[in-house]
Amino acid sequence: MLEVREAGLYCPQGDFYIDPALPVARALITHAHGDHARAGSQAYLTTRTGEALVRARVGDEAAIESLPYGATRRVGEVDVAFHPAGHILGSAQIRLEHAGEVWVVSGDYKLSPDPTCMPFEPIRCHTFVTESTFALPIFRWGDAAGVVREIEEWWRGNREAGRASVLFAYPVGKAQRILSQLDASGGPLIYQEAVERVNAIYRGQGIALPHATEGGDLSQALVIASPQMQGSAWLRRFGKASMAFASGWMRIRGTRRRRSLDRGFVISDHADWPGLLQAIGESGAENVWVTHGYVGALVRWLEENGKRAVAVELKLPAEEAAE
Ligand SMILES: [Zn+2]
Ligand SMILES: [Zn+2]
Incomplete structure (x- = not known):
């Protein structure tokens, strides 16, 4: 057929x-x-x-x-x-x-x-x-909710060390899957534009996602950005941030180092x-x-x-x- x-x-x-x-x-x-x-x-x-x-x-x-x-x-x-x-x-x-x-x-x-x-x-x-x-x-995935808890722990550790947390996640689907399960109460939450554009569409379909925070101490922030933003000028405002990537590809040894990331979270759609x-x-x-x-x-x-x-x-x- x-x-x-x-x-x-x-x-x-x-x-x-x-x-x-x-x-x-x-x-x-x-x-x-x-x-x-x-x-x-x-x-x-x-x-x-x-x-x-x-x-x-x-x-x-x-x-x-x-x-x-x-x-x-x-x-x-x-x-x-x-x-x-x-x-x-x-x-x-x-x-x-x-x-x-x-x-x-x-x-x-x-x-x-x-x-x-x-x-x-x-x-x-x-x-x-x-x-x-x-x-x-x-390629075998663990429990996704457990991975979101790891992301929260990483964010908490960075806050204590006084540095921002930048999480790269594919802006259509992956970012929203994480956000829908995230306890966002730890500090300011910042979305790169590509992520927020898709968040709005998800909310329009009845999916509850935490809203971005206005202002706040950037060194305490969790920033959700498209992987394409790595190395961009837009990220400079967050200073010496910890950088992580949420992707199934993080299951491959060496990917995190090759991409100069501090952390990799294995979560795939x-x-x-x-x-x-x-x-x-x-x-x-x-x-x-x-x-x-x-x-x-x-x-x-x-x-x-x-x-x-x-x-x-x-x-x-x-x-x-x-x-
Ligand atoms: Zn595909
Ligand atoms: Zn796809």
Whole structure:
């Protein structure tokens, strides 16, 4: 039901693309990250909850329709439905059904709890198209709430030492997941603009997030900023701050040092290795298409364990920035 074209995954029976890399006539969008939602297509279909985030990405003028989770829409000859992927607010797996055959395109997903989005919903299908961002056995995540407690401890230690705490977190999803669980009462809370812009969209969808503080002693502050801000002039006002990064990539030894960070917090919005295997198992799919990450490692494991697996090479940029 899907084929790989230059612009990405194409469904001939429905005449649409899923998360196309190039402008197309009709794009179905799993979620609002930049490697999935791109400007320039003539028509978009995404989730009701994710619509505002997708609009912020593809532009005010874009023609965007949205569907509630679980609702079915006929597109061409295909029944299309969006189901929660547990990745970020409004993120979806896309279920396609045509002539009794069911495919599910996962987009990005995780199985671990996240107060800012609906939990991943296992869906039975014949073919499951899975991401593989962290598809190596070394990637195993601990409890995210525990990681947020570690962040609070780090902030407390920095306050006692009289230095600001700068936490780099991807501004769409990761920052809000942390903030939704953070005890923000310890000192001033400061958001870089890219983070606050997305916070506002989350609040608009009913997600409670702590508000930024006006004024206060900057040496006591927790600053939440996009990783792109590391080394920027904007950070100079915080003096000799402690710098940390919240990312699944911090699981790789040496990443923290290479990036000149004082701390790394391992927290990811993608499934870890056991999560990927669990999701694939629960899909019941006999065919698995693997894309978007450590494709080879996962394909090999699936083949060794009796699945039919296909490596799908799409023109997607590296995921690291988006994680
Ligand atoms: Zn994503
Ligand atoms: Zn992605």
